[in-house]
Amino acid sequence: MRRFLVFVACLGAALTASGCGTDDPAPAPVPSGSAAAGQPPTSATPEAKTADPPRSFDKSAPVALPPGALRSNVAGHVTSLFMTLRDRTGYIVTPTALNVVDVLTGQQKWTVPFERTPGDPYNQSGPFVNTTGPRPPAVGDKLVVAAVPVVIPEKGTTPGYVALSVIAADREKGTKVWQSETKVSDDQYADASNAVTEVVAVTDKAVIARYGRSDDHVTVALDPASGKTLWERKDYEAGSVHGDVVVGADFNVAENSSMVQATALDLATGGQKWTGAARSSAVVLVRADPALVVLTRTDYGSGDSSLLFLDPATGAEKRKVDGEDQFGPSSYGTCRHDERSVLVCDAGGVLTGYDAATAAPLWTLPDKAANRVAPSVTLAWHGAVYGKTGGGQPIVLDARTGKDLATDDVGLVPALVSEYAGIAAGENGESLAYPVKS
Numbered sequence: 491m492r493r494f495l496v497f498v499a500c501l502g503a504a505l506t507a508s509g510c511g512t513d514d515p516a517p518a519p520v521p522s523g524s525a526a527a528g529q530p531p532t533s534a535t536p537e538a539k540t541a542d543p544p545r546s547f548d549k550s551a552p553v554a555l556p557p558g559a560l561r562s563n564v565a566g567h568v569t570s571l572f573m574t575l576r577d578r579t580g581y582i583v584t585p586t587a588l589n590v591v592d593v594l595t596g597q598q599k600w601t602v603p604f605e606r607t608p609g610d611p612y613n614q615s616g617p618f619v620n621t622t623g624p625r626p627p628a629v630g631d632k633l634v635v636a637a638v639p640v641v642i643p644e645k646g647t648t649p650g651y652v653a654l655s656v657i658a659a660d661r662e663k664g665t666k667v668w669q670s671e672t673k674v675s676d677d678q679y680a681d682a683s684n685a686v687t688e689v690v691a692v693t694d695k696a697v698i699a700r701y702g703r704s705d706d707h708v709t710v711a712l713d714p715a716s717g718k719t720l721w722e723r724k725d726y727e728a729g730s731v732h733g734d735v736v737v738g739a740d741f742n743v744a745e746n747s748s749m750v751q752a753t754a755l756d757l758a759t760g761g762q763k764w765t766g767a768a769r770s771s772a773v774v775l776v777r778a779d780p781a782l783v784v785l786t787r788t789d790y791g792s793g794d795s796s797l798l799f800l801d802p803a804t805g806a807e808k809r810k811v812d813g814e815d816q817f818g819p820s821s822y823g824t825c826r827h828d829e830r831s832v833l834v835c836d837a838g839g840v841l842t843g844y845d846a847a848t849a850a851p852l853w854t855l856p857d858k859a860a861n862r863v864a865p866s867v868t869l870a871w872h873g874a875v876y877g878k879t880g881g882g883q884p885i886v887l888d889a890r891t892g893k894d895l896a897t898d899d900v901g902l903v904p905a906l907v908s909e910y911a912g913i914a915a916g917e918n919g920e921s922l923a924y925p926v927k928s
Contacts (some may be wrong), residue, residue, distance in 0.1 A: 538578065538594055539926050542909040543874035545886055545896035547924040553596045555913070555921040558584040558614050560905060562915035568868070568905035569619050573921075574626040578910040580923070581627045583636040585611045588627060588659055590634070593911050593923035600664025602657065606671070609639030609652055609682025622703075625688035633658045633667065633714065635689045637699045639682030640671065649678035654687060654701040654708060658717060668717030672710045674701050690738075691731035696720055696757050698736055700727045707741050711760060721760030726753065729775020730783060732802035735763060737783050739773040749790050752783070754805060764805035767798060778827040779846035782808060786822035795822040797835060799849035809849040814838035828870040832889040836867055843875075843892055853892030871907050878903045901927065 559582050561570035574581045579599065582589045585608035590599045613623045627636040635658045644650040653671040660667055674682075685703035696711040709728040711720040728738035740753035752767040752775075767773055767787045776784040783800040795813030800806065813822040814837060823837030833846045841864040843852040855864035865885050867877035874895060875887040884900035887893065902924050904912030911923045 538910055539928070540909040541926050541928055543872040543886075544907060544909065544912065544926040544928070545874075546899050546927040547902040547904070547912045548927045549901045549924055552916065552922040552924050553594060553911075555580060555591060555593060555596060555923055556582055556589055556598075557921060558582050558589070559921035560913065560915060561614065561619070562919045563619055566915055566917065566919070568915050570614070570623065571626055571905060572614060572624060573906065573913070574629050575906045575908045575911070575913060576629050577908055580913070581629055581634050581636075583624045583627050583638065585609075585613055585624070585638055588634065588636050588657060590664065593913065594925060596923075600659075602659045602664065602666045604638060604640070604655060604657055605669060606640035606642065606653075606655060609641050610685060613683075620684065622684040622686055625686070628689035628692045628697075629661065630692035630714075632661055633692055633697075634661050635659075635692050635697055635699075637687040637689045637701070639674070639685045639687055639701065639703075641682065642671070642673075644678065651675060651678065652680050652682045652685075652706075654699060654710065656689065656697065656699045656710070656712060656717070658697065658714070670710075670712050670717040670719065672699075672701075672708060672719065672722060674703075674708050675706050680706075690728045690736075693731065693757070695734070698728050698731060698757075700729075700738070702727050707739075709736075709738060711736075711757070720758065723755070723760055726755075728755075729773075729785070730777055731757065732780040732783060734758065735802050737775060737785075737800075737802065739775065740765065745769070746790070752785055752787075752800070752805070754783075754802070766800055766805040766807070772821065774821070776825045776827070776833070778825070778833050779831070781847040782849060784825065784833065786813075786825070788821060793820060795820045797822050797825070797837070799844075811835075811837075811842075814840075824867075826867065826870040826875075828873055828875070828889045830873050830889070832870065832873070834867060834870045834875050834889060836864075839864060841865070841867060841892075843889060852890060855892060857892075868903055868905055869907060872909075876904050876907065876912075899927075 559573040580591045580593045588602045637656045640655040652674045656670045658667045690698040701708045707727045709726050710722045725742040734757045736755045743749040750770050750773045753765050754763040769790045770787040771790045772788040774786040778784040783802050797811040799809040825835040833844045841855045865877040869876040873889045884903045886896040888895045902912045906913035916922045
């Protein structure tokens with residue numbers, strides 16, 4: 491059985507586009523009407539309505555964002571996210587640059603170009619939709635950090651190779667602080683098309699980044715001040731950080747090379763602490779409260795899926811939820827953390843809210859007794875769950891109770907949200923920001 495891995499972020503699974511490579515890609519475009527790179531907007535910052543969490547959005551005044559912020563399919567559903575939203579600022583990773591924009595004006599605040607040849611220059615363009623590509627940047631208090639695959643060209647008799655490039659920029663100044671490169675493959679003919687790259691966490695002790703493609707899996711820990719390598723582990727992809735513990739999918743399983751397990755490492759040294767989710771064919775780490783390791787797994791023998799809550803210090807199982815019985819291997823579903831206290835999981839059409847720190851179930855939909863059905867969910871944020879009804883109407887639920895929070899005039903089914911704006915795809919698939927109304 492072929493082993494495989496899929497990671498999801500607290501905002502949901504991000505599907506990206508595959509493409510073909512070139513040695514000389516065009517530079518990332520600057521959005522129309524944007525300020526020059528590194529220059530502040532020429533106009534005064536406009537006043538804006540805020541709500542935390544928002545319950546409705548103004549669809550009459552959409553703001554165009556760079557095309558690389560997201561991707562959507564022919565049905566208009568967002569399938570790819572390449573942007574992290576903080577307040578009114580969007581941090582966008584492309585194969586060639588880190589672009590930062592004010593989402594309420596569309597003006598570019600700054601950009602940091604990446605050195606080296608992109609390993610997958612057209613990943614965010616083209617007609618294909620899959621699960622590959624760079625994940626949205628990680629935004630810390632001081633640094634914005636992104637990860638992309640690059641190709642290091644041959645030099646004389648030294649062959650070229652694929653590397654994981656991690657770029658850190660000063661969040662306020664918009665200047666590059668450092669760029670680190672970690673060799674991924676010794677195969678001089680290897681390429682990085684369809685690779686998944688991600689900065690898993692930015693902490694005071696380490697920046698954790700990962701690369702995954704086919705049988706190449708690498709995690710690296712970097713010094714946040716200098717970008718120097720603290721440790722590196724092959725056949726391993728980090729998924730979440732819990733204080734001084736990193737947890738990820740480990741492909742180096744002695745029992746069977748086709749199996750995957752969860753392995754916890756020391757954040758500073760990379761030393762192994764514990765293993766869990768043994769005898770799995772797939773492991774999916776979920777970003778959630780640091781108090782618990784949350785993952786979904788597929789059993790190697792039966793193909794059954796389950797949701798696990800583990801103690802980050804020991805790996806001990808705190809709660810297990812079995813997935814829906816299906817024919818053949820199955821995945822559990824998608825879980826989203828609201829960045830506060832609730833984890834919302836959608837499995838087989840059943841939507842369940844869990845206390846993110848204790849794993850205690852809080853509510854479940856559908857609820858036949860109350861004549862309530864489960865909406866389709868796109869996002870959870872700050873105590874709110876965003877989605878749409880069976881009839882396609884936007885809706886907001888209370889993340890703690892599962893009750894309807896807003897049903898009229900929501901205006902939008904956002905893929906990203908902050909107290910200033912909701913981000914979604916327009917009718918033609920363009921990236922748009924909609925100001926908060928209430």
